[in-house]
Amino acid sequence: MRIGVLAPLSGPFASGGSAFLQAVTLAAEDANAAGGVLGKRVELVVADTQGRVDIARSEALRLTSREKAFALIGAYLSEETIGVIEVAAASRSVLLVPVAATAEITDHVRREYDRYRYVFRIGYSIPQWAGMMAEFLARQGFTRYAFVGAGIRWNRELALELEKALAPRGITPVYEAFYSPRSPAFEPVAVAAMAKAPEVLVLGDPGGNSAEFMKRLREGGATFPVLSVGGTLGDARIAAALPLNAPLFVQAAAWKGASPAATRYVEKFEKRYGYAPVGYSDTLPFDAAMLLFQALRTAGRADSDAVVKALEAGAFPGIAGTYRFDASHQAVWGTSELPGYVIRWEADGARIVYPAP
Amino acid sequence: MNPVAQVILDGIFTGSTYALIAAGLALILGVVKVVNLSHGAFFSLGAYVAYVLSTKGVTHPAAAALFACVIAFAFGVFLGKSFINPLRSHPFSVAVGSLGFAILFEQAAQILWGPHPVSIGAGPPWAVVSGVVVRRWGAVSLLASVVVLLGLALLLSSRWGLPIKLVAEEEEVAGSVGMDVEKIRYLTFGFASAAAAVAGALLAPAVSIAPTMGRVPLILSLIVVVASGMENVGAIFLLAVGLGLLSNLSAYLVSPQWSYVSLLSVICLLLVLRPMGLSATPLGRDY
Amino acid sequence: MDGFQRKATGALALGAGLLLLLPLAGVDLFLLDVLTTGFLLACYVGSWDIVGGVAGQISLGHALFFGTSTYACALLTSLAGWPFAAAAASAILLSTVAAAVVGTVSARLKGPFIALLTLALGELVHEVMLGQTFFSPREGYSWGGEGGVPVTLPWKALSPWAAYYLGLLFLFLAALGMTRIARSKEGLIWTAIAGSELTARASGVDIARHKRRAFLAAGALAGAAGVGFAAYVGRATSADFSLELSFQAATFSAIGGRGTIVGPVLTALALHAVLQGAGFPPAARVLLYALALLLTLRFFPEGVAGTLRSRLRARRMVSEGADR
Numbered sequence: 005m006r007i008g009v010l011a012p013l014s015g016p017f018a019s020g021g022s023a024f025l026q027a028v029t030l031a032a033e034d035a036n037a038a039g040g041v042l043g044k045r046v047e048l049v050v051a052d053t054q055g056r057v058d059i060a061r062s063e064a065l066r067l068t069s070r071e072k073a074f075a076l077i078g079a080y081l082s083e084e085t086i087g088v089i090e091v092a093a094a095s096r097s098v099l100l101v102p103v104a105a106t107a108e109i110t111d112h113v114r115r116e117y118d119r120y121r122y123v124f125r126i127g128y129s130i131p132q133w134a135g136m137m138a139e140f141l142a143r144q145g146f147t148r149y150a151f152v153g154a155g156i157r158w159n160r161e162l163a164l165e166l167e168k169a170l171a172p173r174g175i176t177p178v179y180e181a182f183y184s185p186r187s188p189a190f191e192p193v194a195v196a197a198m199a200k201a202p203e204v205l206v207l208g209d210p211g212g213n214s215a216e217f218m219k220r221l222r223e224g225g226a227t228f229p230v231l232s233v234g235g236t237l238g239d240a241r242i243a244a245a246l247p248l249n250a251p252l253f254v255q256a257a258a259w260k261g262a263s264p265a266a267t268r269y270v271e272k273f274e275k276r277y278g279y280a281p282v283g284y285s286d287t288l289p290f291d292a293a294m295l296l297f298q299a300l301r302t303a304g305r306a307d308s309d310a311v312v313k314a315l316e317a318g319a320f321p322g323i324a325g326t327y328r329f330d331a332s333h334q335a336v337w338g339t340s341e342l343p344g345y346v347i348r349w350e351a352d353g354a355r356i357v358y359p360a361p
Numbered sequence: 362m363n364p365v366a367q368v369i370l371d372g373i374f375t376g377s378t379y380a381l382i383a384a385g386l387a388l389i390l391g392v393v394k395v396v397n398l399s400h401g402a403f404f405s406l407g408a409y410v411a412y413v414l415s416t417k418g419v420t421h422p423a424a425a426a427l428f429a430c431v432i433a434f435a436f437g438v439f440l441g442k443s444f445i446n447p448l449r450s451h452p453f454s455v456a457v458g459s460l461g462f463a464i465l466f467e468q469a470a471q472i473l474w475g476p477h478p479v480s481i482g483a484g485p486p487w488a489v490v491s492g493v494v495v496r497r498w499g500a501v502s503l504l505a506s507v508v509v510l511l512g513l514a515l516l517l518s519s520r521w522g523l524p525i526k527l528v529a530e531e532e533e534v535a536g537s538v539g540m541d542v543e544k545i546r547y548l549t550f551g552f553a554s555a556a557a558a559v560a561g562a563l564l565a566p567a568v569s570i571a572p573t574m575g576r577v578p579l580i581l582s583l584i585v586v587v588a589s590g591m592e593n594v595g596a597i598f599l600l601a602v603g604l605g606l607l608s609n610l611s612a613y614l615v616s617p618q619w620s621y622v623s624l625l626s627v628i629c630l631l632l633v634l635r636p637m638g639l640s641a642t643p644l645g646r647d648y
Numbered sequence: 649m650d651g652f653q654r655k656a657t658g659a660l661a662l663g664a665g666l667l668l669l670l671p672l673a674g675v676d677l678f679l680l681d682v683l684t685t686g687f688l689l690a691c692y693v694g695s696w697d698i699v700g701g702v703a704g705q706i707s708l709g710h711a712l713f714f715g716t717s718t719y720a721c722a723l724l725t726s727l728a729g730w731p732f733a734a735a736a737a738s739a740i741l742l743s744t745v746a747a748a749v750v751g752t753v754s755a756r757l758k759g760p761f762i763a764l765l766t767l768a769l770g771e772l773v774h775e776v777m778l779g780q781t782f783f784s785p786r787e788g789y790s791w792g793g794e795g796g797v798p799v800t801l802p803w804k805a806l807s808p809w810a811a812y813y814l815g816l817l818f819l820f821l822a823a824l825g826m827t828r829i830a831r832s833k834e835g836l837i838w839t840a841i842a843g844s845e846l847t848a849r850a851s852g853v854d855i856a857r858h859k860r861r862a863f864l865a866a867g868a869l870a871g872a873a874g875v876g877f878a879a880y881v882g883r884a885t886s887a888d889f890s891l892e893l894s895f896q897a898a899t900f901s902a903i904g905g906r907g908t909i910v911g912p913v914l915t916a917l918a919l920h921a922v923l924q925g926a927g928f929p930p931a932a933r934v935l936l937y938a939l940a941l942l943l944t945l946r947f948f949p950e951g952v953a954g955t956l957r958s959r960l961r962a963r964r965m966v967s968e969g970a971d972r
Contacts, residue, residue, distance in 0.1 A: 013930040016573045018476035052930035057796065058685055058881045062924065066678040082795040083885045094805065107789035155618040155779040157793025184621040185778050187577045191371035192613035195364050212478035212569035219483045219567065224494050236478055245480040396760060444946060451949040453706060457902040460895060461941035468934045580771060587764045618779050625772040632765045636756045
């Protein structure tokens with residue numbers, strides 16, 4: 005049973021991509037330890053998408069045509085995934101998208117179901133992401149927030165969706181800024197945000213720049229809480245180098261302590277790779293692999309259409325909760341079954357603060 | 362709090378970082394007469410040295426700077442001796458080859474320290490003067506850049522710097538009076554690389570340390586060196602600080618999204634309007 | 649035609665012949681795909697060599713012309729609703745215009761200043777494209793930014809064989825055209841400018857005009873490669889403008905032999921095929937690329953074909969001397 009994994013493993017996005025691969029590897033080892041899937045050993049075939057649409061497409065072709073992968077998990081960035089869904093549709097291979105968030109992916113399924121029905125998104129869509137964050141901000145009782153992101157498209161979409169989700173609750177943005185993705189001027193953004201005296205700052209950038217921005221913000225004396233979308237700031241080693249004189253909240257798909265399965269996953273991951281997972285670019289790929297194996301077992305045979313039917317009909321438990329898919333093959337996040345978590349960094353590690361434990 | 366004063370001070374700090382990295386590049390361009398695209402990799406190397414020491418409990422910046430200096434000097438001399446010097450008559454191949462070294466370093470860093478960004482605690486600000494925060498890394502960067510650039514200027518005007526100056530300006534003469542021109546070149550390359558690594562080690566607590574972190578600083582400092590006319594130490598510092606100020610002020614007053622774009626636009630204009638560089642000394646040679 | 653040029657044309661013809669027959673040897677879809685993108689990349693690298701090698705104007709922002717073309721194809725077909733052929737023609741025109749602008753503003757500059765200006769321009773446009781969201785006709789999401797813009801194509805799915813042979817034909821014609829341009833009177837003037845601007849100016853050459861023409865030709869060819877890429881991949885993304893793509897043109901040309909056209913074209917194709925097609929693990933692929941670059945330049949400072957050319961010419965001079 006060959007499963008293709010597509011992620012950026014070299015270049016600037018290798019950080020997320022390698023955690024992606026590590027998590028899927030863990031899931032495959034778990035499955036093999038339990039006797040494999042449909043009586044066969046799971047074997048991963050790996051491709052480096054290099055952050056580019058043409059390479060992602062080409063590598064997807066390699067996995068489906070040369071390596072005879074039955075299904076694909078990936079890719080990481082939206083632009084890579086756009087290239088991969090065409091190959092999945094043409095070769096009728098099931099494709100599970102754990103991380104890429106652009107609505108273009110599920111929109112294809114909605115508009116041309118027959119062609120793109122093999123594509124499922126495990127991770128949250130941008131409106132769902134905004135919805136989960138809005139729910140958290142409302143429960144914390146904030147009324148004025150600032151949004152800072154990287155100047156890339158999906159961060160802008162997230163800011164827009166968050167504003168839409170918060171408006172009915174009477175929570176308004178007092179400041180919104182996107183720093184340059186390549187050569188950011190952090191300090192003026194931190195200064196301007198502080199001048200607007202928000203009650204909380206939402207940080208939309210999941211990349212390494214978010215840690216640098218946090219340093220400038222705290223160094224400048226900002227004492228309001230920060231809510232990060234996750235990614236780099238979910239990394240315990242990064243958080244350990246930040247001052248915690250004001251709360252740092254981080255959004256995550258799952259966290260240690262969310263459920264027995266989540267705790268087991270985190271402990272296994274730490275033991276195997278020597279660092280704690282960030283709960284996003286690793287956890288979602290792990291769940292994608294788990295879902296694929298369960299759907300295969302439900303379908304009873306390695307047949308793409310049968311697996312699609314199983315995924316459409318079923319509710320599958322992962323470490324983040326129980327996944328169900330809507331008509332556009334988007335996993336339904338933000339429900340009691342699949343809530344999404346927010347953690348808060350403390351001196352001795354992170355504590356789940358949402359949903360209230 | 363005075364936001365405009367804060368933004369201006371931070372802009373000066375940002376610019377002094379460009380100047381600090383540019384100093385070594387200028388030295389290489391002036392003496393070895395090649396464009397070195399591996400300079401950003403040496404900056405990253407310094408930052409990783411500081412990170413590795415911090416995980417071993419050594420957090421003093423001087424220790425990090427010293428280690429970075431020694432390691433980068435050794436690498437720089439090796440690179441200068443084995444690659445840069447033999448190919449010096451092919452400047453394009455040297456530039457592209459040095460890019461190859463940068464790629465090699467990035468991949469080695471990813472293998473050695475992982476692809477994930479790592480971080481060192483930044484500590485509290487250095488001082489707060491009437492509401493304006495004097496950031497620790499900023500003060501360090503400003504001081505270091507002034508020291509390095511002044512030192513460079515003094516060296517070049519002193520008796521000790523004479524061999525370097527002679528190699529830079531009259532290499533035939535330098536050779537004919539019995540100087541080991543090749544040695545001066547690779548030593549210069551080593552020193553310049555060490556300077557980049559020291560910059561990386563000193564600024565490591567301020568940044569996210571990642572394998573590809575040296576790419577953008579390299580572009581900006583390269584632009585500073587070439588646009589300022591390459592040899593004029595004062596022009597390098599002023600242009601670098603000017604660009605830092607421009608970046609921060611445009612981000613604050615116009616839009617942070619377009620700060621890099623406005624920076625690059627001004628650089629393009631500058632290059633088109635002052636085709637010989639800011640200090641406008643006509644160039645006697647083709648690089 | 650001297651010995652090197654005869655050998656170069658021979659290499660080109662041999663390469664084309666091998667590639668014509670290759671699919672008969674039972675190549676799978678993946679390798680076809682790698683080679684098809686390789687053809688387009690090779691044309692792009694060759695176009696760099698026109699301006700960076702033959703004319704000696706080192707550009708570090710060559711992706712600008714490539715990206716202008718892919719984005720023009722995408723925006724004109726998907727947003728403006730133009731037919732693909734019209735969009736393709738406009739795309740080549742636009743990248744030529746972009747090249748004319750860059751050629752004009754850089755005409756007064758020399759050496760590192762041109763490299764810096766093109767580098768800054770390329771970075772500038774890349775950054776703009778990363779942050780720019782284009783109007784979208786669909787609800788729920790937009791086009792632009794890092795995710796790019798789709799290209800609306802007249803065909804549903806192009807057969808991989810058709811794409812392969814079209815790409816091969818395109819590269820063969822483009823490479824032939826490029827070697828012709830390099831050997832034409834204009835090309836000789838470019839070579840003279842690359843050799844010494846001062847000498848060329850002293851012999852009465854209008855340097856600015858000829859530099860601009862070199863940019864023009866290179867921009868049009870890079871634009872053509874961009875059209876091919878847009879048509880084949882079906883997407884324009886901000887990576888089409890990236891510094892990495894600009895540097896790739898310069899590095900492949902350096903390995904192949906700057907100014908020989910055939911060297912960079914064949915090197916780009918061969919290296920792309922090996923690095924992307926041989927299934928190396930990611931770290932090994934990157935290390936191999938860097939080492940190939942370093943070792944080639946260390947022992948062939950003028951690149952493979954460049955060093956070969958120098959040796960052949962030196963040998964001819966020696967033999968001509970002996971004849972006398």
